[in-house]
Amino acid sequence: MGRRIEGFDLKVVVITGASAGIGLAATYKFIAKGFRVINLSRRQCPNQDVMSIATDLSNPAFFEEIGAELLTHVQGADAIHLIHNASRYLNDSALTTTDESLTSVFQTNVVAPNTLNRHLVPSMKSGSSIIVVGSTLAEKAVSGCFSYVTSKHAQVGLMRSLCQDLAGTGIHTLMVCPGFTDTEMLRSHVPDDAMDGVAAMSAFGRLIEPEEIAETIVWATENPVVNGSVIHANLGQIEQ
Numbered sequence: 001m002g003r004r005i006e007g008f009d010l011k012v013v014v015i016t017g018a019s020a021g022i023g024l025a026a027t028y029k030f031i032a033k034g035f036r037v038i039n040l041s042r043r044q045c046p047n048q049d050v051m052s053i054a055t056d057l058s059n060p061a062f063f064e065e066i067g068a069e070l071l072t073h074v075q076g077a078d079a080i081h082l083i084h085n086a087s088r089y090l091n092d093s094a095l096t097t098t099d100e101s102l103t104s105v106f107q108t109n110v111v112a113p114n115t116l117n118r119h120l121v122p123s124m125k126s127g128s129s130i131i132v133v134g135s136t137l138a139e140k141a142v143s144g145c146f147s148y149v150t151s152k153h154a155q156v157g158l159m160r161s162l163c164q165d166l167a168g169t170g171i172h173t174l175m176v177c178p179g180f181t182d183t184e185m186l187r188s189h190v191p192d193d194a195m196d197g198v199a200a201m202s203a204f205g206r207l208i209e210p211e212e213i214a215e216t217i218v219w220a221t222e223n224p225v226v227n228g229s230v231i232h233a234n235l236g237q238i239e240q
């Protein structure tokens with residue numbers, strides 16, 4: 001794990017959901033740039049250079065359990081980049097989803113990011129950032145994933161409000177919206193025989209590699225000029 005060396009900046013990345021997929025791909029890029037990387041997820045991050053703090057973001061009390069440890073590891077950092085990447089995806093409908101189920105998806109996708117923002121922003125110096133990993137479904141809807149679409153739209157509001165309320169701090173925020181990316185999340189919701197059809201929905205006729213989104217996330221942390229923006233990273237999705 002990256003440590004403070006006399007005379008060098010301590011740069012920290014806190015990323016949710018780095019045990020797999022896009023989050024895991026991002027850890028390799030941040031480690032290569034000399035960051036201390038802290039993963040928050042239920043499983044360990046397979047990247048041995050990453051510190052994992054086990055937590056379930058669907059638990060409303062998650063921060064009470066891990067907050068003290070997390071704050072210890074970001075203390076004194078010259079820059080902190082907070083990446084809200086973990087999300088819950090259910091196949092559900094606007095006509096039948098219970099309030100309890102919607103609340104539970106919001107806890108992971110919207111409330112947990114708010115909890116982390118509230119507790120980490122006081123430790124964040126100018127040059128830090130908060131990046132939200134959204135989705136194409138943050139700005140449009142398809143049928144059959146009501147709570148995901150609703151929570152991804154809410155993440156846009158969270159990010160835009162954050163931008164306004166962070167004015168003057170030197171901390172920037174934005175949303176990176178991946179298209180169809182080859183990860184567990186996609187493969188657990190799309191049958192193998194439908195994958196070619198999904199790939200054909202990009203103008204490049206292929207799925208996105210998690211590393212491509214990871215590169216976009218790193219770029220997002222480095223470019224405050226895009227503060228408040230929603231950046232689509234989907235290879236040019238073909239609209240149906």
Ligand SMILES: NC(=O)c1ccc[n+]([C@@H]2O[C@H](COP(=O)([O-])OP(=O)(O)OC[C@H]3O[C@@H](n4cnc5c(N)ncnc54)[C@H](OP(=O)(O)O)[C@@H]3O)[C@@H](O)[C@H]2O)c1
Pocket residue numbers: 016017018019020021022023040041042043044055056057058084085086087088108133134135136177178179180181182183184185186
């Ligand atoms: N893949 C796509 O096609 C696609 C498209 C658009 C947007 N996205 C967005 O990209 C982001 C990353 O998705 P991915 O495709 O990389 O998914 P993934 O491979 O399934 O990884 C999801 C990560 O989120 C973590 N996570 C899920 N629920 C959690 C919980 N309750 N508490 C803590 N961590 C939790 C998982 O860790 P544990 O299981 O270890 O807890 C895992 O590390 C998500 O925000 C997703 O909405 C993905």
